[in-house]
Every structure is written in structure tokens, then in C-alpha cells.
Amino acid sequence: MADLPFGFSSSDGQGDDPNRDDRKKDPNKGSPSDPFGFGGGEFDMKDLGQIFSKLGEMFSGAGNTMASGGQSGPVNYDLARQLASSSIGFVKPVPEQTSNAVADAVRLADTWLDGVTPLPSGASSTAAWTPSDWLDNTLATWKRLCDPVAEQMSTVWASALPEEAKAMAGPLLAMMTQMGGMAFGSQLGQALGTLSREVLTSTDIGLPLGPKGVAALMPEAIETFAEGLEQPRSEIMMFLAAREAAHHRLFSHVPWLSTQLLSAVEAFARGMKVDTSGLQDLAQGFNPAALADPSAMEQLLNQGIFEPKSTPEQVAALERLETLLALIEGWVETAVTDALGDRIPGTLALSETLRRRRATGGPAEQTFATLVGLELRPRKLREAAVLWRRLTEAAGSDARDAVWQHPDLLPDTNDLDEPAGFIDRVVGGDTSGIDEAIADLEKDFGDDSK
Template sequence: MDRQPVDWDLAVATARRLVRPGPQLTRAEADEVVTQLRTLAVDAERHVEDYTHLRPAAGAVTPIAVVDRPEWARSNVAGLRMVTTPLLDRLTDASRGSVSTAVGRRVTGVQLGSALAYLAGKVLGQYEVFLPPEEYGSTPTVAFTKNGEGPAAGDGQGPVGRLSLVAPNIAHAERQLGVVPRDFRLWVCLHEQTHRSQFTAVPWLRAHLESEIGAFIEATDLDPDVLADRLRSAVAALRGAVRDRGPEAPSVVEALQTPAQRAVLDRLQALMTLLEGHADQVMDAVGPKVVPTVADIRGKFDNRRSGGSPLDRFVRRLLGLDMKLRQYRQGGAFVRAVVAEVGVDGFNLVWQSPATLPTQAEIADPGAWMARVLGSRPPLTA
């Protein structure tokens, strides 16, 4: 019997059962979306590399998967299982198996599947960093090199992450926003290809992220009573969010942090803010050259991000998605400020080593990062 406190198969089944259907498309329309997304993903790779000057390591291949909502949920369960297994194994050992009761495993599986069903209708694309090796062949994917002819024979490195595009969500968003489909699809691809460039051109980045996740696991308090107390505190903190008392109510993730975890998560949040902000800045910097209607898209998309019903806003806060929106804004502002002052190559010094990554304080103060890493701080302007 699986000792882990999550029924992973039930999580997949729950997500597939609860996920809402995508927009109504004819077979020809669906085929057109999928075909164009694959083509534009390859085009976006070239545009991103030309702007960022980030070149993938030799032999690095990124499969491209154009998927539907249920498949996105399934692959994310596989990725979550891979990343969380060390922590869940420790929790199970610490509780001498009590966490892994049949009922508890099923409840957790249903909860995870329900959350992924919600997210499966929202996510446009994703660069999947952590996947089991078998996942690279489990879905219809297309792996391309720069010339679009496929991976060269004899490449020793193999897949480095996977770029997934959720076709029904992209089609739904472009209809809802009333934007030019081809332009919107390329704009989305620019964002995800920036993440691909980050992880394929910066050789230490994935290992650093894995190390930080490992540090988070080591900092986890495994006392079941302490965890239960913290969970009760998290529920109490979220009551204000249920009543929509303001944007500062914490997510479950934030409310459950220990002091030691908070230190690790501060570093992780700074890193993720940098990665998301960089992708946001690149899609807008490249956009005017290759996406004629980028200004219209950006304006409408930002309104969509910040809108939604009260229930939608509550769920976003509960799952910590408001944090991701802050990452786009804060990270984008940091990257734009640095690029404006020292150019793309000056900004790229951020990728030299983990020591040159910005802290959370430096994300809010780009000049402080430039003073520390570049040795100079630009004068303040009115």
C-alpha cells in the first residue's frame, strides 16, 4: 500500500471530473489552434533568444506539449508528486503512518484534484521544470531545435523541462478579450519561451531551485501537534479573506510557514518574482516588433488579471495566486528598471551565480541590486 498521505490517482480522477469544458470549437478550429501554437512556440524561441542573448546549452532540447485542461492537471499531479515526495515521506515517517490512513489519503487527493481543476481552467501556459522522465513521452509533444527540424542525433543532454500550452484556455481568453488570435498566441509563447531560456541557458538555475526546495523540506516542522495548531491558525487567518476584508489576508501557504521556512520562502519568492518579472518584461519588449497589437493585448489582459467575481478573488487568495500576480508586477518593474539603466547585457549579470540573484528587498529597490552586483548605483530621478 502507498504510505504517502495523498491518493495521487484520485487527485487526477477528481480534477478530470470537476474541470470545466473548454470553449466550443469545431475539429477544424481546434486543429488550427494546436498547429499554430506549435509553430509560434518555435518562432517565439528565436525572438526571445535574440532579445535576451540567452543561448541554451549544447544539446538542450525542450519538448513542446499543446494540451487540454485534463491533461494539464494530470501532468501537474506527476510534477507535484515528484517534488513533494521527500517531504511527504518525512511527514509519514514522523507520524508513524497515521497520516496515511485510507480516508486521509482520499480526502487529500480530492482536495488536490479540486484545486487543480480550478487552475486547469486558468493557466495559459507553463514551463514545467520538474517532471518524471517518463512524462516527456507520455503526451503528444513536439521537440524542436532552433531550425525547427527536431533534435539533432546524438544529443546527450535530452529534454530540459517541457513547455506546455493549454490550447482551450488560450482560445477562450482570446475570445473573451476580443484580441487578434495570432498575436495573442505569440505573446503567450514569448512568456513561456523566456522561462525555457532561463533554465536552459543558466546551467546552475535548476540545481539551485532544487537546493532551495530541499532546504524548505529540512526546515519543515514534523511534529503533528504543531502542524495541527498551525493549520488551525491558518483557518482563523483566512476567515477575513472569506469575508473579503482586504488584500492582506494570507494564503494557506503563507499562514502555515514556520520561521525557518519563511527564510527559505523569502529567497524562493525573490527568485520566482525575478523569473516571472523577466518573462513579463521580455514579452512586452519583444512584442512591439513581432506582435502588432501588443498594446491592446496588454491593456485588456491586465484588466482580466485583476478582475473576477468575489468568489474567484477568494479562491485566488486561498491558493496563493495573488502572490503570483504580485510577482508579475514587482518582478517586471525590477527588470525594466535595470534594463533601462544598464541594458540587457548588464541585467544578464543576474544569471552569473546564486549570489547575484536579487533579494526581496532588492526587488523593491533595483538600485540596491545594481550597487551590490554592478558596483554602481544610478542617481535617483524625480
């Protein structure tokens, strides 16, 4: 799994506490038969309670401060916004001429896309965003993406404890949850501040981060991206506008798509487990002198005491997410290539540039991996593009895009490796189960609207 969320670091339990070697030499502390270092041969829950009480007292002041700051939920988004805005600093408004150029590019791209896909335009408006605009318009979606993992982390701490310890640990865990919210908020704010200056469009990471129907481009980032490329800036702008417009066609007219993406993230969070040995490390390494030194206590807590572990459920959720992202990106690449065709000579070269950017883990992918523990790197992007291309040639764009009617109709990871069988099924008109699947989908949406 990628970098751990919440600012926790992977640890082998040793840490770098200078007192650790001395503790091992003390026969009354930290022996194998006395893992909690209480000097007796048998663990006493009262001793654990004393540790929690002392730690709770130390954190009570910090907890009151955090509570007065208005934090609610597992992530301090107010702090995230403040740090991101501070990182962005002052930004000049986008000139009207540039905004008009973005609007013209999206409209022209939509006109060209009309000829290569039956999916209608999904862009009801256009925008040229500054980094601050991007932050304001995407933070709500970042909350939906980060909250499932953050909430799971805030509950697995308590679930990892013995029943008798839960009541004793309650106040401390509440403090640690608030500290985790601040740590995550701080990390999120710093990352979003950097990311806001690097993303090229609102759908740059393959997820619908911005408001529905708003096709947004980032002129400042596009200018930086264009440096060193051989293609004219006008063609680069046109190419990115076509990609943004194509993404919006999928997200606007495939109603289950956004839900499936978010569900994969939630499934990843539900599969999270915690290594409970971290609790033993905390107790064994506990030095009462640290209570008077907040920096030493913070160092102890940052040793990975509640380190999340990758599980089979998480691996399965990650595979589903990667496959879906690859299918989205592969379809967009196919549609954009067909739409631009000979109109933009550098289309293939630009597509390869973006593909490599994603494959090597661009800034957006790295940010999400660090914050949520998920890699958004669609490793089979090239295979997905080949599948969509071959399906278009064999069955046409109408049959190709009909596959998006229901998630059960989409190719899976095995189909990406061996697309011939999937293409044969589509060309042969194999729709076994499609009526039932669509009926179930309509029922689900009907129930949600009540």
C-alpha cells in the same frame, strides 16, 4: 499561511460536537485538572493506549482497503489521477491546424527573443495540450512539489507525541497517514481537474511543470481567456507563446533554477511544526459512540487535531520563493516586451492583465496554496520587472542575463525595493565572490553526476 494542506481545517479546538457541552458538565470528564477526560487527577498512559487501540481497530478495515489499492507514499496519486480524469471528462483532440499554429507561434517568438537575450532557445519541441494532456505531463512535477510537505506532515504527527505514546499510537498514526494520503490525493485530483481547464501554458504558474524543453500551450483555455479582451486572438496566442518560450530559456539554460525552486518548497516543509494541543482536543472530545459511526469519527478528525503552524523557517522559505518567482516573471515580462515591441501592439495591456491575474491570486496560485500551504503570489512582480528594465537600459541584455549565472548574483528582496545599488554594482563590474561561487556550483553539479 494559506489554506491548510491535507484537507485539515483550522480549528479553535471547540468543534461542533453536540456532546461537548454535556462533557463539560460531567465532573468526571474534561476538567482542567483532567484534560484527557479520564476521571482521575493524573494522566495515565494506559488510558491513552486504550483510545489508540479502539481507534486503530476501527480504522483497520479502512487501512486494509487503502493498502490493497496500491497506495505508497504520503499522497494517493492514483486516486488523484482518477478524480482529475473524471472531472475533465471527455475532451476532443486538438485539431492539427491548431497544433501547427501553436508550433509556428513558438518558433516565431523564439526568433524574436534571439534578438533581446543571449540565452538560447530552450524549446526543443512544441505541443498543443488538452486538459488531459496537461494532467499526464505535469503530474510527475506535482508529486515533487507536494511530497515534501506531505511527507513532513506524515512524520510530525508522531514527533509531536510523548515518547511513551509513540509506540501505542503507531498503528493509529499509520492509519491516519493513509487517510491523509487519500484526503490529499482526493483534494489534489479535484484541484488538478479544475486547473487543467484554466492554465494557459505549461509555465503559467512560474514553475516548470511540464517536461523539459516542451513549450506547450492550452488552446481551449486560451480561447476562454481571450473572451472579453480587445486584442485579436492571434496576438494573444503570439504573446503567450513568447512567454512560454522565454520561460523555457531560463529553465533550460539556468541549471540551478528548478532546483532552487524545489528547495524552497522543501525548506518550507522542513519548517513545519504541529500544535500538540490538538492531541488533547482529540482525547478530551473522544466519544466511544463515535466508534460505531465512521462519519462522526471523520468529523472529529477533521477538526484540525494536528494543525500545522507557520514558523520563522517557513516565512524565510516563502520569502525566498516569492522573490525568485518575482525575478523569473519580471525577467520574462521584460524579455517578451522587448521581443514583441511594436510587432504586437497589445503587449503592454496583456502583460498588465496577466500581472493582475497573478497579483489577485489566480486559480493556479489558489490551487497550490490549498494543497501545499504555500502562496505562489510574487508580490514584488512589478518591482522585479522595473529592476530588469532599468538594468537592461543601464548595462544591456548581456550583463543583465549574466546575473543568472549563479543564485548569489541575483538581486534580493531589498534590491527589489531599492534597485539603484544593485544596478550600480552590475554596471561597475562588481563580481566579488563570483569566481568562488561559480566554482562551488560546478563542483556541486560535478558531484551530482557521479
